[in-house]
Structures are given as structure tokens and as C-alpha cells.
Amino acid sequence: MKNLAKIFLIGAFIIIYSSSFAQDVRKGLIGKWESDVIRNSKVGTIWQFNENGTVDITSGAIVYYVYIFKGNELISALFNHLTGETSLDTSFVEIRGDSLFQKYKIKGKEHSRVMIRVGKRKRKNMPEVGTWVTKNIAGQKSYYKFKSDHTLFLRIPLTTQRGTFRVNGFTLKLKLKGEKEESYNIKFLAHSLSLKNIHNKNEKTFHRLYD
Numbered sequence: 039m040k041n042l043a044k045i046f047l048i049g050a051f052i053i054i055y056s057s058s059f060a061q062d063v064r065k066g067l068i069g070k071w072e073s074d075v076i077r078n079s080k081v082g083t084i085w086q087f088n089e090n091g092t093v094d095i096t097s098g099a100i101v102y103y104v105y106i107f108k109g110n111e112l113i114s115a116l117f118n119h120l121t122g123e124t125s126l127d128t129s130f131v132e133i134r135g136d137s138l139f140q141k142y143k144i145k146g147k148e149h150s151r152v153m154i155r156v157g158k159r160k161r162k163n164m165p166e167v168g169t170w171v172t173k174n175i176a177g178q179k180s181y182y183k184f185k186s187d188h189t190l191f192l193r194i195p196l197t198t199q200r201g202t203f204r205v206n207g208f209t210l211k212l213k214l215k216g217e218k219e220e221s222y223n224i225k226f227l228a229h230s231l232s233l234k235n236i237h238n239k240n241e242k243t244f245h246r247l248y249d
Contacts, residue, residue: 063224064205071231071244072100084193085244087203093212095199103190107131107166112140114190133165149175153182161186209236 067087082100087093105114112131117124129142136155141148153170161167166184174180174194183191201214210222210233225232234241 063208066226067203067205067210067224067231070247072247074243074245081196082193084195084247091202091204093201093203093214095201095214096195097197097199098193098195101192103192104188105184105190106188131166138166138170144175156181 068089069087071085071087073083073085080100081097083098084096085093086096101116103114103116105112107113110130110132112129114127114129115124116127127142129140131141132139136159138153138155139150140153141150143149151172153172156169156171159165159168164184164186167186169181169183171179171181178194178196181191181193181195183193185191199214201212201217203213204211205224208224210224211219212222213219221236222233223236225234229246231244231246232241233244
């Protein structure tokens with residue numbers, strides 16, 4: 039009888055521990071993850087895992103710059119990994135509160151745009167730091183993220199897939215609308231995430247987004 043009770047307690051402990059462990063892994067997934075992009079200009083994705091078990095996967099263009107301000111002059115540099123060349127863009131910027139006014143030229147023709155800050159101001163001495171939203175010439179919503187290390191990310195979302203997810207141990211079950219369910223092995227490393235497709239062995243790597 040004592041052995042039976044002991045087996046029951048061990049079994050109950052394993053069930054509770056496994057459930058708690060799965061919840062910890064699931065909790066670690068919650069939030070936004072951006073796919074790692076090797077080259078400076080490429081289509082990338084942002085995976086957003088939500089508390090309610092839904093997931094949004096947004097694909098779009100991602101461009102990486104470095105930038106510096108000289109007064110109101112914004113100089114941004116784009117390195118081309120294919121040609122080894124660096125192109126420089128110069129524009130004039132004025133920041134008033136949560137609005138950023140930019141004047142620039144394309145093929146000698148003057149253009150202007152207004153960006154609106156997303157969220158709260160992050161740095162008093164660097165008012166540009168943070169994420170700004172605007173529309174490009176084609177009317178697409180575009181996000182510019184200025185960082186304090188003088189890197190600048192441009193993201194232009196194009197399409198969004200929605201679905202649901204669940205976690206079992208270190209396995210992610212992902213079901214996107216209109217597609218078959220896929221299974222991935224989950225691996226965390228600091229602020230990085232690796233998802234390896236159990237079926238085709240393709241691996242995706244991501245870094246966490248905090249805004």
C-alpha cells in the first residue's frame with residue numbers, strides 16, 4: 039500500500055512538474071521575435087506570440103543603416119554586402135515633441151515626410167532614439183527604429199499570417215490559417231530563439247524585440 043502511494047505521489051509530481059516546465063517555456067516565447075538577417079537588405083519576418091495562444095507572423099522588407107546627426111543634418115550609411123560599396127544619404131530633420139519632420143531628395147527632387155513616435159521618448163539627450171512610423175512614397179506604412187548605438191532599422195511590413203500555437207515541453211506546435219500544423223524544437227540562448235522544424239530540419243533563428 040505504501041509503495042502504491044509512493045508511486046502515485048511520484049506520478050503526480052511528474053505531471054505537475056511537466057506542466058509547470060511547459061508553462062515556463064511558453065512564457066519565454068511570449069512577445070515579439072525578429073528573424074536574423076545576414077545581409078543588410080532582405081525580406082525578414084517578425085513572429086509575435088500572444089498570451090491568448092495566437093501568433094502573428096509579419097513579413098516585410100528590413101534594411102539596416104548606421105547614422106549620425108550633425109546638428110539637424112541626418113547622415114545615414116547603407117553598406118552593400120554584394121558590391122562592398124557604401125552609399126550615404128543626407129536629409130534634414132527637426133524633432134518637435136513626438137513628431138519628426140524630414141526633408142530629403144530623390145534624384146534631385148525634394149520630398150518631405152512626417153514621422154510619429156511609437157511609444158514614449160526613451161533618451162532625453164537623444165530625442166531620435168525609439169521607433170517612428172510614417173508612410174513611404176508608395177503609401178506603405180514604414181517603421182524607422184533609431185538606436186542609441188547609432189544603428190537604424192527600417193521595416194516595411196507587407197503581409198501578415200495569423201494562427202495559433204501550443205507548447206509541449208520544448209516542442210512548439212504551430213497552426214497557421216489555411217496551412218498544416220508544423221512542429222518545431224525550441225531552443226533559447228540569452229535573447230535569441232532557435233526554432234528547428236522537426237519534419238524538414240530547417241532552422242530559423244530570431245532575436246527578441248523589446249518595443
